Amino acid sequence: MTLASTITALAAAAALLGGGAAAYLSPHLVKLLQVRRLRALCRRRGVLALTFDDGPGTYLTPRVLDVLARAGGRATFFPLGHQASAAAHVLDAIAAAGHEIGCHGQHHLHGWHVLPGAALRDIATGYASLARWVPPDGLFRPPCGKLTLPTAWHLRRRGAALAWWTLDSGDTHDDMPTPQQVEDRLAREGGGVVLLHDFDRQRPDADARHAFVLETAERLLRRARSMRLTVCRLGDVLRTGEAHGAGLSPAEALR
Ligand SMILES: [Zn+2]
Numbered sequence: 001m002t003l004a005s006t007i008t009a010l011a012a013a014a015a016l017l018g019g020g021a022a023a024y025l026s027p028h029l030v031k032l033l034q035v036r037r038l039r040a041l042c043r044r045r046g047v048l049a050l051t052f053d054d055g056p057g058t059y060l061t062p063r064v065l066d067v068l069a070r071a072g073g074r075a076t077f078f079p080l081g082h083q084a085s086a087a088a089h090v091l092d093a094i095a096a097a098g099h100e101i102g103c104h105g106q107h108h109l110h111g112w113h114v115l116p117g118a119a120l121r122d123i124a125t126g127y128a129s130l131a132r133w134v135p136p137d138g139l140f141r142p143p144c145g146k147l148t149l150p151t152a153w154h155l156r157r158r159g160a161a162l163a164w165w166t167l168d169s170g171d172t173h174d175d176m177p178t179p180q181q182v183e184d185r186l187a188r189e190g191g192g193v194v195l196l197h198d199f200d201r202q203r204p205d206a207d208a209r210h211a212f213v214l215e216t217a218e219r220l221l222r223r224a225r226s227m228r229l230t231v232c233r234l235g236d237v238l239r240t241g242e243a244h245g246a247g248l249s250p251a252e253a254l255r
Pocket of ligand 1: 053104
């Protein structure tokens with residue numbers, strides 16, 4: 001039995017368990033399958049997509065933009081709706097530089113910790129707050145990577161592709177890796193979608209974490225060049241015909 005058929009069987013079993021379990025397990029199993037497909041797609045096409053979540057940070061994001069400009073690479077940002085109006089100029093700068101902006105919700109609600117109605121409202125409000133930069137069917141990155149059936153179906157109806165990642169940089173982990181370790185992982189995996197965070201930290205080790213984000217992004221872009229990877233926005237990867245065939249396109253977000 002392949003992983004795909006195992007996951008399909010598990011999803012069907014979860015659906016049979018009843019509303020509660022199915023609401024959480026089915027989207028999670030679909031996520032595992034889609035991440036696996038995305039990883040294979042990135043490796044096959046030799047692609048690096050950098051993604052930055054939870055911003056924009058008025059300190060960090062402009063510095064991330066400098067790193068990207070120096071390397072000539074384009075990336076994807078998933079800001080939070082509630083931070084949009086106070087940092088509209090930063091979002092404008094992201095868009096003006098040719099980067100892609102998706103939605104990460106209004107208040108970063110963990111889909112499994114709140115009632116479905118609250119999660120749905122948060123997604124809709126997030127898109128509304130970001131409407132100047134994100135189309136109604138723009139990419140959606142689930143906060144904490146968590147979806148339920150209602151939120152997954154809402155996004156499917158909206159036509160918004162789920163923007164998973166294949167390589168977590170660890171920049172928010174208690175035990176951060178070194179930038180070199182992240183770079184080595186990219187080399188081992190032969191490409192991928194990297195999760196980084198461009199919000200401004202307010203914690204004692206904020207400077208170290210900001211430096212980690214900038215150094216890791218710089219190293220990954222340099223390594224991509226030496227590996228001859230194509231650096232592109234996540235949406236560019238998902239818009240390929242190959243992504244469509246792998247069930248990663250917006251219309252097939254839940255298949
Ligand atoms: Zn986040």
